[in-house]
Amino acid sequence: MAAPDSPVTQDELHALVDGELPADRLTAVSAWLATHPDDAALVAQWRGQAEAVRARYGAVADEPVPARFNVDRLAANGTQRPWRSIAAAVALALLAGGVGGWVAHSTSEASANPADVFTSEALGAHQLYIAEMRHPIEVRAHEQHLLPWLSRRVGTTLQAPDLSTFDLKLLGGRLLPGATGPAALMMYEGANGERYTIYCARRTAARAALSYSATNDTAAVRWMDSEFGYAVSGPANRERLLGIAEAVYDQLARPRTDAQQLISKRGS
């Protein structure tokens, strides 16, 4: 903690506005503001922003709650809910621009590094399907033909890694067209709704160790073994995603070439 007479930091100014400033710094920060008009103006600006946000949206919480939000009713038939608006909006958005953009994206990168094309296909599939509420997958995890079916189509023996140590549960999978043939996508979900996917297809590039790449808030860890390529995609949290990808890598029983050492960092 800062000494009572140490200079005031920007973080402390934010903390003051948000009621997070430790009591023993209140006097020092108030005194600072009295002699630093620029900082005082900044604090006033931030308070004004907060007031504007509350003035605009605060009253929503006072509106009567619509009948559709009765929890007993939702618990009783929530799963049969017609998932209209969001699913429909997502589907329309994808038809309008998403899939087109995705295809254009793939072809425009046709001359790019094949390993990167593989990653962007995996990320494209990830982003397309994690947004689905009702049909994120084609075949559910508990259906016994899931893995034999995907294995047969992709041409390898696929296992679904156990990611329960990461609080992730297998939802199921689907088959996709990949650049070099069928690709399998397995989707996992955590209790908080975050989704991860494992993408597997015949490899399109030279063997390669784990490589992390991120676009905005989504990231993928990709590697290529002797015959197949894999990409594990999820929210762009590097530590967690690498941990998950290594667990997948280990469980798929690939010869280990000290993955940790070979991980190369790539951002974009």
Added chain:
Amino acid sequence: MAAFRHSIQEQIPALRRYARALTRDAELADDLVQDTLVRALRSEHLFHGGELRSWLYTILTNLNRNRLRSLARRPTLMAIDDNDAPDAAGPEAGARDIERALDSLVDDQRTALLLVVLEGMSYREVAEVQGVPIGTVMSRLARARAHIKGYLEGQRPVLRRVK
């Protein structure tokens, strides 16, 4: 079970407020809230005590992020500014300004800002909801505020001066 449902029901007004500000679209916001509730009710067995409020906000935040990820693949459509904003005055114009300013933020920054200023969460709670360290929450907050300040101060006076 009844207590669990009751606690969820109590959070609905605040969840609707948060979702409305997150999406700036009433219908979309209520759909997000409903999806959050359905998911929470379905996962009751996964909830091992702890802070129910944070958990619900975490689900809603993740659902919204999934939604935005799929929309991110659309070509970006910029609203054509009709230049009437500077003419309007009073709370109307202020409300529209803050709405547009929020709109112009990166999702993670908007989420952090709304959880703090609208939902009154502590930095620690926001860190939990966003799944990031407190330092990241603070830098998101700082960037959001700097961006909004620039947005409010930078654009409007220029237009105003034309009048």
